[in-house]
Amino acid sequence: MRSFLERPPLAQKSKVAIARGESYGEAERAVRRAVELLGGIGKICKRGDKVMIKPNMIYASKPEDAETTHPAVVKAVVKLCREAGASSVKLGEQTGWHCDPELSFTVTGLKEAALAAGADEVVNWDNDEYVTVDVPNPRSFARVMLPKSLMDADVIIHLPKMKTNAVQVATLGIKGWIGALHNRMRTFIHKNALDNGFSTTDVVKALGSKLKLTLIDGIEGMEGSGPHAGLVCHPKVIIASQDVVACNAVTCKVMGFHPLEIPATQVAMKDGVGTADLDEIEVLGERIEDVIYPFKRAVNQYVSRYPNVREFVGGACQGCFWTFPSLPPHVDPQKKYALVAGARALIGDDLGSYDEVHLIGICACAPSHQLPGFKERVGRAKRIVTHPYCPGYNTAVHHHEKAEAKGDVFEVPDLLLGDMCALWAVPDVTNQDKMDAALSRKENRQSLEDVRHAAEQYYGPELLASSRPALWPMTPLKEMAKWQDAVEGPEPAPTKITFVENSDGAGLRTATRALNGRAPSPGETAD
Ligand code: SF4
Numbered sequence: 345m346r347s348f349l350e351r352p353p354l355a356q357k358s359k360v361a362i363a364r365g366e367s368y369g370e371a372e373r374a375v376r377r378a379v380e381l382l383g384g385i386g387k388i389c390k391r392g393d394k395v396m397i398k399p400n401m402i403y404a405s406k407p408e409d410a411e412t413t414h415p416a417v418v419k420a421v422v423k424l425c426r427e428a429g430a431s432s433v434k435l436g437e438q439t440g441w442h443c444d445p446e447l448s449f450t451v452t453g454l455k456e457a458a459l460a461a462g463a464d465e466v467v468n469w470d471n472d473e474y475v476t477v478d479v480p481n482p483r484s485f486a487r488v489m490l491p492k493s494l495m496d497a498d499v500i501i502h503l504p505k506m507k508t509n510a511v512q513v514a515t516l517g518i519k520g521w522i523g524a525l526h527n528r529m530r531t532f533i534h535k536n537a538l539d540n541g542f543s544t545t546d547v548v549k550a551l552g553s554k555l556k557l558t559l560i561d562g563i564e565g566m567e568g569s570g571p572h573a574g575l576v577c578h579p580k581v582i583i584a585s586q587d588v589v590a591c592n593a594v595t596c597k598v599m600g601f602h603p604l605e606i607p608a609t610q611v612a613m614k615d616g617v618g619t620a621d622l623d624e625i626e627v628l629g630e631r632i633e634d635v636i637y638p639f640k641r642a643v644n645q646y647v648s649r650y651p652n653v654r655e656f657v658g659g660a661c662q663g664c665f666w667t668f669p670s671l672p673p674h675v676d677p678q679k680k681y682a683l684v685a686g687a688r689a690l691i692g693d694d695l696g697s698y699d700e701v702h703l704i705g706i707c708a709c710a711p712s713h714q715l716p717g718f719k720e721r722v723g724r725a726k727r728i729v730t731h732p733y734c735p736g737y738n739t740a741v742h743h744h745e746k747a748e749a750k751g752d753v754f755e756v757p758d759l760l761l762g763d764m765c766a767l768w769a770v771p772d773v774t775n776q777d778k779m780d781a782a783l784s785r786k787e788n789r790q791s792l793e794d795v796r797h798a799a800e801q802y803y804g805p806e807l808l809a810s811s812r813p814a815l816w817p818m819t820p821l822k823e824m825a826k827w828q829d830a831v832e833g834p835e836p837a838p839t840k841i842t843f844v845e846n847s848d849g850a851g852l853r854t855a856t857r858a859l860n861g862r863a864p865s866p867g868e869t870a871d
Contacts, residue, residue, distance in 0.1 A: 541607030568773030589618030663735020
């Protein structure tokens with residue numbers, strides 16, 4: 345079949361190994377088989393090498409949630425590296441925003457498994473020193489900020505989980521590297537799948553030839569609303585390759601997707617990282633057609649579940665419309681709400697009948713980006729709430745920050761990314777427990793005691809007591825700010841609203857609010 349790229353076929357085929365594993369009791373056998381098919385661990389790790397292994401871990405989820413790489417797989421890979429004579433073997437990862445990495449390493453079982461198998465250290469990348477690494481042939485970033493312990497390694501091994509992703513169809517071998525990127529840079533690449541694909545491919549290019557193996561844990565997987573709130577499924581395979589692009593392509597095929605469906609796979613192939621062309625891939629072990637396991641996809645819910653909350657978009661990225669399920673923070677059934685997102689929001693309704701309009705993202709907050717009449721229409725609403733962040737879902741974090749400071753409507757500190765993952769998908773592809781918990785937090789404004797009780801049920805009182813901040817697996821925002829201050833690199837441009845013309849309606853009200861009640865002067869700016 346003709347390739348999607350106009351280039352001569354590769355001289356040498358990439359190899360991808362597929363091994364079956366019925367359950368995690370067979371994980372070590374399946375991992376060994378996959379690595380043997382690729383030529384053995386000696387091809388990946390030499391005596392004396394320093395090895396860094398990156399699992400897939402975003403929240404403090406238990407292994408049976410199928411959200412993180414299973415500890416049995418990590419154990420098997422650490423053992424193999426030890427047998428190869430590695431001088432040091434470390435496990436490193438950071439979590440999704442606002443999760444406590446230490447608690448996550450414990451609850452997922454990854455720390456215990458790695459150390460039991462002979463790892464020297466488990467490195468919390470949130471606390472690591474970061475180094476700036478040049479990206480060859482860059483797309484989005486000329487340089488990326490990566491953990492020093494990662495870049496000090498001679499051999500890097502990536503162990504993604506086989507799961508769907510609401511941004512990029514599936515996470516797998518390239519998107520997963522977002523986990524190594526410094527928090528400051530991660531913000532910029534959550535607008536949509538394409539931004540994400542270009543940027544994470546840059547991370548893989550920065551790792552270069554150190555990235556020796558991608559081995560995907562598909563003994564159990566997550567389908568539907570991945571990466572956090574999906575359903576457990578049982579593909580029963582380990583898929584491995586030294587070519588991360590080929591590994592993605594074959595795994596996508598096994599999951600019932602097109603091999604090129606993940607944007608990052610296309611970008612990485614075009615940039616010469618590897619091949620996703622099945623004609624250029626030699627599949628070893630099991631045949632693809634014998635292990636195909638069609639995954640339910642992540643299906644975004646584009647409209648609020650509440651009849652009195654209506655959406656208006658135009659030119660909005662995913663990063664803004666993901667916020668829809670989280671806003672307004674509390675829904676009063678007696679009121680009428682509008683959510684507005686995008687750089688060219690199309691508003692056909694008369695917003696004069698709405699009690700509250702939420703302008704989501706810096707695009708919606710800047711009348712100068714909008715079509716004529718925007719300001720007047722929005723200005724007729726009884727109340728306007730601005731969320732001037734990009735991407736717009738950072739607004740949830742912002743609300744949380746305010747809640748920390750003065751006990752605002754987000755008494756519950758967990759209506760954040762985890763809840764958004766559960767709420768931005770249609771119910772039949774979402775883990776109902778996670779969706780119910782997220783809705784309960786949103787609708788009932790649980791007390792801190794309720795949250796503590798729920799957390800104790802999940803983690804147990806002892807583990808909870810030993811965690812930081814001892815209530816929920818989150819890193820306080822103030823601490824995040826400290827990391828950001830500590831890292832060298834270009835400052836992100838501050839978000840500003842510029843007050844143009846004048847005037848009446850939305851512009852004036854937005855400006856006045858941003859200035860704490862004082863009317864703005866023409867041309868004045870504020871954060
Ligand atoms: S603020 Fe604008 S550019 Fe940023 S994510 Fe939203 S729509 Fe996209």
